[in-house]
Amino acid sequence: MSEAATHHEHDHHDHHPSGITRWLTTTNHKDIGSMYLIFSLIMFFIGGSMAMVIRAELFQPGLQFVDPQFFNSMTTMHALVMIFGAVMPAWTGFANWMIPMMIGAPDMALPRLNNWSFWILPFAFTLLLSTVFMPGGGPAGGWTMYPPLVLQTGQAFPFLIFAVHFMGASSIAGAINIIATVFNMRAPGMTLMKLPLFVWTWIITAFLLIASIPVLAGAVTMLLTDKFFGTAFFSAAGGGDPVMFQHIFWFFGHPEVYILILPAFGIVSAIIPTFARKPLFGYASMVYASAAIAFLSFIVWAHHMFTVGMPLGGLIFFMYATMLIAIPTGVKVFNWVATMWRGSMTFETPMLFAVGFVILFTIGGFSGLMLAIVPADFQYHDTYFVVAHFHYVLVTGAIFSIMAAVYYWLPKWTGRMYNETLGKVHFWLSTITVNILFFPQHFLGLAGMPRRIPDYNVAFADFNMISSIGGFAFGISQLLFAWIIIDVCFFKRGQKASAGVWEGARGLEWTLPSPAPYHSFSTPPKIDDKMLAHGDVTH
Amino acid sequence: MTFSKQKNPWRKIALMSAILGLPGAAMADWGLNLTKGVTPYSNTVYDLHMLILGVCVVVGIVVFGLIFYSVIAFRKSAGAKAAQWHESTKVEILWTLVPFLILIGMAVPATHALIMMENVSNADMTIKVTGYQWKWHYQYLDDGINFFSTLESGSNMARQLKSGVDPKTVPNYLLEVDNHLVVPVGKKIRFLTTAGDVIHAWWVPALGWKRDAIPGYINESWAEIQTPGTYRGQCAELCGKDHGFMPIVVDALSAEDYAAWVTKMKAATQHADAGAAVPAAAVAQQ
Numbered sequence: 001m002s003e004a005a006t007h008h009e010h011d012h013h014d015h016h017p018s019g020i021t022r023w024l025t026t027t028n029h030k031d032i033g034s035m036y037l038i039f040s041l042i043m044f045f046i047g048g049s050m051a052m053v054i055r056a057e058l059f060q061p062g063l064q065f066v067d068p069q070f071f072n073s074m075t076t077m078h079a080l081v082m083i084f085g086a087v088m089p090a091w092t093g094f095a096n097w098m099i100p101m102m103i104g105a106p107d108m109a110l111p112r113l114n115n116w117s118f119w120i121l122p123f124a125f126t127l128l129l130s131t132v133f134m135p136g137g138g139p140a141g142g143w144t145m146y147p148p149l150v151l152q153t154g155q156a157f158p159f160l161i162f163a164v165h166f167m168g169a170s171s172i173a174g175a176i177n178i179i180a181t182v183f184n185m186r187a188p189g190m191t192l193m194k195l196p197l198f199v200w201t202w203i204i205t206a207f208l209l210i211a212s213i214p215v216l217a218g219a220v221t222m223l224l225t226d227k228f229f230g231t232a233f234f235s236a237a238g239g240g241d242p243v244m245f246q247h248i249f250w251f252f253g254h255p256e257v258y259i260l261i262l263p264a265f266g267i268v269s270a271i272i273p274t275f276a277r278k279p280l281f282g283y284a285s286m287v288y289a290s291a292a293i294a295f296l297s298f299i300v301w302a303h304h305m306f307t308v309g310m311p312l313g314g315l316i317f318f319m320y321a322t323m324l325i326a327i328p329t330g331v332k333v334f335n336w337v338a339t340m341w342r343g344s345m346t347f348e349t350p351m352l353f354a355v356g357f358v359i360l361f362t363i364g365g366f367s368g369l370m371l372a373i374v375p376a377d378f379q380y381h382d383t384y385f386v387v388a389h390f391h392y393v394l395v396t397g398a399i400f401s402i403m404a405a406v407y408y409w410l411p412k413w414t415g416r417m418y419n420e421t422l423g424k425v426h427f428w429l430s431t432i433t434v435n436i437l438f439f440p441q442h443f444l445g446l447a448g449m450p451r452r453i454p455d456y457n458v459a460f461a462d463f464n465m466i467s468s469i470g471g472f473a474f475g476i477s478q479l480l481f482a483w484i485i486i487d488v489c490f491f492k493r494g495q496k497a498s499a500g501v502w503e504g505a506r507g508l509e510w511t512l513p514s515p516a517p518y519h520s521f522s523t524p525p526k527i528d529d530k531m532l533a534h535g536d537v538t539h
Numbered sequence: 540m541t542f543s544k545q546k547n548p549w550r551k552i553a554l555m556s557a558i559l560g561l562p563g564a565a566m567a568d569w570g571l572n573l574t575k576g577v578t579p580y581s582n583t584v585y586d587l588h589m590l591i592l593g594v595c596v597v598v599g600i601v602v603f604g605l606i607f608y609s610v611i612a613f614r615k616s617a618g619a620k621a622a623q624w625h626e627s628t629k630v631e632i633l634w635t636l637v638p639f640l641i642l643i644g645m646a647v648p649a650t651h652a653l654i655m656m657e658n659v660s661n662a663d664m665t666i667k668v669t670g671y672q673w674k675w676h677y678q679y680l681d682d683g684i685n686f687f688s689t690l691e692s693g694s695n696m697a698r699q700l701k702s703g704v705d706p707k708t709v710p711n712y713l714l715e716v717d718n719h720l721v722v723p724v725g726k727k728i729r730f731l732t733t734a735g736d737v738i739h740a741w742w743v744p745a746l747g748w749k750r751d752a753i754p755g756y757i758n759e760s761w762a763e764i765q766t767p768g769t770y771r772g773q774c775a776e777l778c779g780k781d782h783g784f785m786p787i788v789v790d791a792l793s794a795e796d797y798a799a800w801v802t803k804m805k806a807a808t809q810h811a812d813a814g815a816a817v818p819a820a821a822v823a824q825q
Binding site: 061062063064066067068069072140141142146148149152236237241242243276277278279280281282283284285305307308309312315316319320323324326327330331333334337338339340341342343344345346347355358359362363366367369370373374375376378379381382383443444446447448450452453454455456457458459460463 | 570571572573574580583584587588591592595598599602603605606609610613614615616619620621622623624625626627630631634635638639642645646649650652653654656657697698699700701702704705706707711712713714736737738740742744747748749750751753754755756758759772773774775776777778779780781782783784
């Protein structure tokens with residue numbers, strides 16, 4: 001397509017429909033990115049309300065508010081909504097907004113697919129959330145959907161399966177789009193080893209998605225045929241194997257864990273250099289470490305199921321392989337610390353969340369290493385120690401970096417600065433309360449409290465009460481987050497942001513004005529190494 | 540549990556926040572840490588846990604120390620000028636190799652403990668544990684004793700939604716059953732775990748392990764309890780509505796007491812057989 005034709009088409013596209021039709025039919029990466037992010041925020045609050053129900057019931061021993069079946073459906077739905085509804089769409093939203101701007105492209109490579117991959121999600125979650133009101137209640141067998149228990153689900157069962165299929169289709173479409181965009185639409189001169197780490201970690205994430213989501217789709221389809229079409233894939237009585245489901249599920253599930261956290265590594269690798277005013281330490285080793293983590297994520301799945309009764313050789317293999325993940329993860333943490341070392345740091349809200357991420361995610365990494373040690377895992381497995389572990393990596397890891405990213409890029413998206421004081425208050429409230437919420441859960445697990453129980457012995461009462469208080473306070477603190485965003489986006493308050501926004505920010509996205517124009521780079525930018533965050537690594 | 544006796548939750552919260560500031564001793568009875576347990580294996584696991592926890596704490600202090608030092612020393616407001624170096628292959632190799640060596644230091648004792656746990660040979664006796672929604676069934680394969688074990692009625696009443704019963708008034712709330720599993724001390728007991736409906740997991744923390752009970756599978760584990768006493772645990776794999784309400788209680792008796800218990804149980808079983816009053820469920824399990 002000639003230059004002139006491209007321009008003509010862009011002019012045409014700028015006259016987009018208004019009102020709801022604009023959002024239904026948009027193929028613009030920024031519109032779609034915004035929809036993903038708003039969707040994610042809504043799901044964050046829906047999933048969060050479910051967590052509030054859980055913490056309210058666990059506030060004191062005895063059953064005060066909900067029956068055990070509903071409690072189980074809350075833990076199940078909380079996980080599904082947070083993983084597939086809050087965290088994954090947030091990553092895709094950031095990717096949509098930022099990747100074209102970061103690589104010097106006008107838009108995503110497959111804009112119609114992009115529209116479709118977003119609009120599947122509201123339907124998927126309508127299906128999933130509607131199950132709470134069905135006879136028999138929502139799915140209550142845990143988000144891991146282990147048979148035979150999950151086959152006891154009532155009318156919600158097929159809705160659960162199809163919702164998972166939809167979410168998976170959306171993720172795969174998003175991943176294909178990101179790979180196609182990065183491999184085909186980089187501006188001339190933007191070589192792979194000049195890409196921002198957020199783009200790198202997202203490409204790796206996209207490959208993980210394409211490799212792992214179909215495995216999940218296969219597993220849940222087998223559940224569906226076991227339930228309705230007389231197959232016995234997972235039924236021992238019919239010659240099948242319930243443990244096989246766990247192997248298949250976690251072959252998806254462990255890469256999924258890195259799908260949830262790799263883009264966070266990319267975001268933190270962008271924010272820390274900006275506010276330390278110093279280039280990221282060890283760019284190349286960060287790329288290799290991400291790839292190493294992705295590779296290892298496919299050979300460690302059975303560490304989620306050490307207690308199913310595997311042969312000794314299997315246990316030893318999965319223990320060693322899991323322990324190895326500590327090495328590339330450690331390299332990343334050390335690189336971030338080295339980036340801060342001898343920098344010139346300021347602590348605006350994105351930096352606060354990024355430094356909070358490094359510390360708290362590392363705590364989650366430590367408990368992860370402990371869980372890798374099989375004999376110790378025989379004690380930790382399925383206790384609150386595990387709950388504490390994955391909430392440290394997912395809340396203070398993934399969610400904290402999502403918040404860091406929102407504060408970091410909001411001025412670029414809207415052209416206005418958010419309220420910095422409120423942002424800092426939000427950070428400190430979140431950080432203090434999230435630790436009151438999750439740190440005592442380590443103690444509960446070690447003291448012997450199993451996870452996924454609605455009621456407990458009085459010996460666990462004190463730490464549960466502390467944890468619940470932290471939970472309520474953390475939940476309320478997030479309303480402040482929503483307010484800060486609404487304040488900027490709808491009330492349009494706050495100072496006008498410059499193109500660079502942050503003093504130390506480098507990269508193509510900061511060369512565009514704030515707010516960024518509807519079409520990012522209509523003509524490819526000239527790549528000047530000085531304005532790139534990692535332009536000088538290949539010299 | 541000193542504090543659980545107090546009725547007013549707010550007083551408790553105030554006390555707790557005061558005590559949270561105090562480390563170690565003050566919190567000893569709060570159940571902060573893994574317990575040593577009562578088997579040689581559980582002691583090994585405890586030592587392993589303390590070792591890896593210790594390594595994590597030391598590494599954490601170093602890494603977090605460096606972060607806090609940077610945050611304080613390299614602030615723009617403190618006049619710090621940013622250096623521009625950003626690469627060092629030497630350092631990268633160093634912080635790849637050092638963690639690798641630390642990991643080997645952890646892997647060696649972990650592998651030893653694992654081999655110990657997986658060696659179920661030469662057991663003195665075998666107990667088959669079957670999980671059901673929501674109770675446990677125990678079969679003493681050598682003595683022909685078998686019985687179900689379900690949540691004790693006091694706990695069961697108190698745990699109903701809005702029962703109005705204060706759980707603190709129920710002894711061993713949710714950790715008491717009608718029929719305890721009785722075992723001898725000083726004997727290597729082989730446990731075979733399986734399930735009749737969905738997946739459960741049999742876990743008594745004092746024995747140092749849990750093992751899934753899976754329909755169609757028979758998993759092997761073992762324990763050699765050294766101290767007589769009563770040890771409590773719970774189902775550890777989500778198994779439906781009443782997953783939180785199928786506890787496990789193990790009574791470890793001296794050899795003589797155990798022999799007496801076996802004699803008593805056998806007599807009761809024969810009596811029941813003679814009266815043809817064997818519970819249907821028990822027959823189904825034969």
